[in-house]
Amino acid sequence: MAEPFLSIQQVRKAFGATTVVQDFNLDVEPGEFVSFLGPSGCGKTTVLRMVAGFEEPSAGKIVVAGKDITRLKPNQRNVGMVFQAYALFPNLTVAQNIGFGLKVAGMPKADADRRVAEMLDLIKLPQMGDRYPYQLSGGQQQRIALARAIAPKPKLLLLDEPLSALDAKVRVSLREEIRSIQKKLGITTVFVTHDQEEALSISDRIAVMYGGKAEQVGTPFEIYNRPATKFVANFVGTLNVLEGTVTDAASGKVRVNSQEVSLQGKLNGSKSGDTLSLALRPEAISLGRHPGRDASLSGEITEVHFLGSVIRVRVGIGGSTVSLDTFNSPAAPPPAVGEKAEISFSSGDMLVLH
Amino acid sequence: MKQGSRFWAWLVFGVGTTYFVLPLVATFEFSLRKRRGEYSFDAYRSVFEDPNFQATFTYSVVVAIFTILLGVLLVVPTAYWIRLRLPHLRPVVEFITLLPLVIPAIVIVFGYIRMFGSNSTLPFLATARGTDALLVIGYAVLALPYMYRAVDTGLRTIDVRTLTEAAQILGAGWTTIIARIILPNVLIAVLSGAFLSFAIVIGEFTMASLLNRPAFGPYLQNIGANSAYEPSALALISFAITWGCMSLIQILSRFAPRSANRPN
Numbered sequence: 001m002a003e004p005f006l007s008i009q010q011v012r013k014a015f016g017a018t019t020v021v022q023d024f025n026l027d028v029e030p031g032e033f034v035s036f037l038g039p040s041g042c043g044k045t046t047v048l049r050m051v052a053g054f055e056e057p058s059a060g061k062i063v064v065a066g067k068d069i070t071r072l073k074p075n076q077r078n079v080g081m082v083f084q085a086y087a088l089f090p091n092l093t094v095a096q097n098i099g100f101g102l103k104v105a106g107m108p109k110a111d112a113d114r115r116v117a118e119m120l121d122l123i124k125l126p127q128m129g130d131r132y133p134y135q136l137s138g139g140q141q142q143r144i145a146l147a148r149a150i151a152p153k154p155k156l157l158l159l160d161e162p163l164s165a166l167d168a169k170v171r172v173s174l175r176e177e178i179r180s181i182q183k184k185l186g187i188t189t190v191f192v193t194h195d196q197e198e199a200l201s202i203s204d205r206i207a208v209m210y211g212g213k214a215e216q217v218g219t220p221f222e223i224y225n226r227p228a229t230k231f232v233a234n235f236v237g238t239l240n241v242l243e244g245t246v247t248d249a250a251s252g253k254v255r256v257n258s259q260e261v262s263l264q265g266k267l268n269g270s271k272s273g274d275t276l277s278l279a280l281r282p283e284a285i286s287l288g289r290h291p292g293r294d295a296s297l298s299g300e301i302t303e304v305h306f307l308g309s310v311i312r313v314r315v316g317i318g319g320s321t322v323s324l325d326t327f328n329s330p331a332a333p334p335p336a337v338g339e340k341a342e343i344s345f346s347s348g349d350m351l352v353l354h
Numbered sequence: 355m356k357q358g359s360r361f362w363a364w365l366v367f368g369v370g371t372t373y374f375v376l377p378l379v380a381t382f383e384f385s386l387r388k389r390r391g392e393y394s395f396d397a398y399r400s401v402f403e404d405p406n407f408q409a410t411f412t413y414s415v416v417v418a419i420f421t422i423l424l425g426v427l428l429v430v431p432t433a434y435w436i437r438l439r440l441p442h443l444r445p446v447v448e449f450i451t452l453l454p455l456v457i458p459a460i461v462i463v464f465g466y467i468r469m470f471g472s473n474s475t476l477p478f479l480a481t482a483r484g485t486d487a488l489l490v491i492g493y494a495v496l497a498l499p500y501m502y503r504a505v506d507t508g509l510r511t512i513d514v515r516t517l518t519e520a521a522q523i524l525g526a527g528w529t530t531i532i533a534r535i536i537l538p539n540v541l542i543a544v545l546s547g548a549f550l551s552f553a554i555v556i557g558e559f560t561m562a563s564l565l566n567r568p569a570f571g572p573y574l575q576n577i578g579a580n581s582a583y584e585p586s587a588l589a590l591i592s593f594a595i596t597w598g599c600m601s602l603i604q605i606l607s608r609f610a611p612r613s614a615n616r617p618n
Contacts, residue, residue: 054519074522085513087520091538101524145520152524 003066005030005188006051006156011060013046013212020046021212024060031186033179035199038209039235044192047209048158051190053077064155077156080149080187084161086141088133094144095120095129101152119147122181139170146178150185157182159191163198175202196236200224208232230277230353239279240322241353246274254278257318261295266352277353284349285324287313287335293344297322301339315341378593385586397583401591406573414562414570417486418555421493422548425501428494430544433505434536437514451502454495459560462492467564485565492561497551504550508543509536545606549599557592 004027013021021043028034036044049055051062053074061070069077088097095116102112120126123143133141142162149157159178163171179202182189193199199206200220207217208231216228227233234241244254244261249272252264256278263278270276289296299317310325311334322343328334335341388396401407436444454462466488470478478484494501514536521531537544562569574592578585 052519052523054522074519075525075527077523078525079523081520081523083516083520085516087513087516089517089520089535089539090512091535100521100526104525104530148520148524 003030004028004063005032005065006190007063008047008051009061009063011047011050011057011062013043013050013055014058019058019212021050021057024212024214026207026214026217028188028190030188033182033189033191033202033204035191035193035203035206036209037193037196037199037206037236039194042209043212044194044207044209045160046212048160048190048192051156052079052081052158078152078154079156079158080152080154081158081160082142082145082149082162084164086133086138086145086165088141088145088148090133092132093129094125094131094133094136097133097144098148098151100148105152115151119151122184123147123177137170138166139174142166142174143177146181150181150187155188157187157189159189161192161194163193163195171198178202200236208235210235227351227353233279233351233353238282238323240282240285240320240324242278242280242317242320242322244276244278246270246272246276248272249274256297257299257320259297261297261350262347263350263352264347266350268352270352279351279353280322280345280349282324285322285343285345287315287324287326288342289344293346295347295350296342296344298340298342301335301337301341304335304337306334311335313341315343317343378590381586381589385583385590388583397587398591401577401584401587407588410568410570410573413568414556417490417493417567417569418552420490421497421555422551424490424494425497425547425551426544429498429501429505429547430537430540431532433502433509434514434532437506437509438518448502448506451498455499459492459496459558460564462495463561463564466492479565485567489561489565489567489569492565493551493555493558496558496561497547497554500550500554501547504543504547505540508540511543512536512539542606546603549603553596553599556595 006026006028008024008026011021011024012019020041024043024047026034036047038044046055050057053069053072053076057070061068063069064077064079088094089100092100095113098119099112099116102115107115116129117126120129123146125140125143125147128136128140128144133144136144142165145162162178163175166174175198178191191199191203200223203220205217205219206223207214208223209215210231216223216232218226218228223232223236227236233239242256244256246267247253247255247260249267249270252262252267254261254263254267254276261278267276286293297317299315299322301313302316302321303312303314305312306328309328311328312323312325313335315322315324324343326335385397386393386395388394388400432447436447467479470476470484470488472480478488517535517539518531521535526534557571557574558569559571559575563572563575570592574585574588577588
């Protein structure tokens, strides 16, 4: 593994008696795009602000490119940052905003102008240099903010929920643009978001945070398919949770609503008689029996929602409800509420939540 | 019903306008009567030709400019820092800035004379320049309630914390942040405070008189005590200056860059 470019080591942050970040560790490789994902108040923005220098850690250290920056002021860190509220300087034009960091650094005017033009081309807004921020849309303002952050060639790019204030369509296009610019420049990036779709779609790795701690750090594939904790499983994606009782720990048999399912190798030391929380992603479940799916449960359809290309079906199984999506097929009528139904899945897809 | 309420509205407006305008018209009419039997601008001519008018007015303008500079240097960083780092101290600072409205100028100036007399450790009053400096400081205090409120209101229209952080992360230090980001964005508010300060300084009598400085306020009083028509002319000139300052605030806020009022 390459030497980490950003290393956050045993970082803790307390405001008075309240600890908002505890023993946070993360190594980010050069050029990597890492997202902090979590609900409000989980400490993700506080960690980012400590990396930026706006908050001082109560303990631990932050190292960038081998240099301890824990006690450095924000203006000594050579870090770029994009804020949720754009934070463009209202009294400066777009070009002056982008050139602000260059001017502060004392770059000769001709070089700075060239760099500003380069940045405007990069964000595909070459004609906007003379405009003021209030004359731009939210998406354009955020692209300018991105250009301003990367113009002085920072070592590290920090993105603090940069898409939250934008409408859904702009969000999707801008996140793709951010990712493509990040890849093009190869700049190490930390992105804070509470939107799992955003994090899953653009990150190399995700740190899912909860209660000031990193619950799991992994690739989007790992986070989604192999959640390490109950919180990660619940927070990322939609999940159907069923209660089960271990009937035979040795052979991995678990009873779910009087129906037996085999979960060999997944019980992790559970004993016979233990109650377990079992989870299934909607896309892992099919309506009816299907070849290759070794487990099934019977129930009754309680809700059917027609969503166009997809039909969302809820099936009551004992006291629980399982949600699944099936593709709309014009040739076949949709399932009806009250019908008996069997759902099938591969026991390998069932997650045991600890 | 609607017509009735409109009648009362116009009546109140008419009474208010008469209350304010009639004394001005009467003063103006009186100021034109210097020449017997006909209206003339003789009183105004006499005022403008008086070397003392020019000297005292120039002195007061210079003092006003220094007062504004001192006020801006004192208030902008203070109000900014209070908003950014010490918001819990805001009520205390607001209370302090209101004190000059409660404590009469005569009390302040007697305090200055006792504190900064020629035998004190800070003998401002020992020299004319020192007394001028003390007058500027005193005027800055008198203008504090207006300057602080104007700047604080201006700061409320921008996201001070995020703009500061955005500038910091781009490498800017405090001086750059205040001079290039904060001040330009509250410039209209600062100008409002500046013109209010100007209007206060131009007509102020108590401090200038007790510190024995050749300012416009004592000159106004002196003319009022010794002439008949010139005081009316001067009253209108002072009114025009003050009114001109207020109009400038209005005009400038209309022509202000919209960006400053719309941070995001």
